[in-house]
Amino acid sequence: MRHRPTTEEEKREARENKKFWIQVATLILLFIYTGVNVGIYWITKTNFQRDERPFVYAIEVDAASPVDPVKGLGSRVVYHNYGKTPALQFKFIGKLFNSPDSFARANEWFTRGGKDLTEAAEGQIIYPTILMQGMQGETLIVTPDTSQIMSEQQVVAIRFQYSDSFGNTYRTEACYWRGANSQDRTLVRCTGHNEIN
Numbered sequence: 001m002r003h004r005p006t007t008e009e010e011k012r013e014a015r016e017n018k019k020f021w022i023q024v025a026t027l028i029l030l031f032i033y034t035g036v037n038v039g040i041y042w043i044t045k046t047n048f049q050r051d052e053r054p055f056v057y058a059i060e061v062d063a064a065s066p067v068d069p070v071k072g073l074g075s076r077v078v079y080h081n082y083g084k085t086p087a088l089q090f091k092f093i094g095k096l097f098n099s100p101d102s103f104a105r106a107n108e109w110f111t112r113g114g115k116d117l118t119e120a121a122e123g124q125i126i127y128p129t130i131l132m133q134g135m136q137g138e139t140l141i142v143t144p145d146t147s148q149i150m151s152e153q154q155v156v157a158i159r160f161q162y163s164d165s166f167g168n169t170y171r172t173e174a175c176y177w178r179g180a181n182s183q184d185r186t187l188v189r190c191t192g193h194n195e196i197n
Contacts, residue, residue, distance in 0.1 A: 006035040049166050052081035055196060056090065061176040061187045064098055064143070064154050072144045073098055073189075074120045075156050080136040087162035089169075094158045096143040101157060102155035103190070106175060109157050110193050131162065154178045156187060172196045 015096060050080050060078040067074035081087050093113075097105045131137060158174040175190035 018133075039049050049164065049168060050136075052084045053164045053168065053170065054081050054087035054133065054162055056081050056083070056086050056087050056133070056162055056170075056172055057095055057196060058160075058172075058174040058176070059136070060071060060120055061156050061158075063187055065177045067140070072142060074140045074142040075154070076138060076140055077156065078136060078138040079131075079158075079160065081131045081165055083133055083164075085164055087133075087160075088165065089128045090131045090162040091161070092123065092139065092158070092160050093125045094139070094141040095119055095155060096141045096156065097153075098153040100153060102153035102177070104153040106157040106190075106193070110173060110175070111160075113159055132186050154187070155190065157193070170197060195196055 026054075056079055058077055058079045060076075062076040064073040064075045066072075073096060077094060079092070095106075095109055097109075099105065141158075154179045160172040160174075161169065162168045163179065173193045173195050175193035177189035177190050178187045
């Protein structure tokens, strides 16, 4: 048989004790509920930002050709924003390598690049602008190779940096090459350095 409080004071103490444990349980449930909702918020926010982000990539890179006797060789680069939002603070740096060791020099160029494009090694830079979603742009990467002799290897190294409306920064690397025997005017992607993050 269960013991029942006999005095009024014992009854009040039992009610207070029961009330305290109900409040503790309610507080624990409230913390769990809040934690679950905060987790759902962050997951939803992250997925939304990932889904709505800009994606900029080079879609066509032409083989180097003489620009003029003073400027050297140039390669036309066409890039496109495949994302759902504008690429804000869009920056671009590119370098054309026209020598037998172009791949090694391009790998070194990618390795030297810092967190920000302005920290990158030498190259032609386009400073911050906006690239709207679904839009494309193009530029000419020029190398001061005034000899204008086509090398066995031509490599165009490209790095884009841009942000979304939430302030997240993204980088895209692209690498295209062409061998001396190729008659195609468009370069093909290298096996490495073609990442979007």
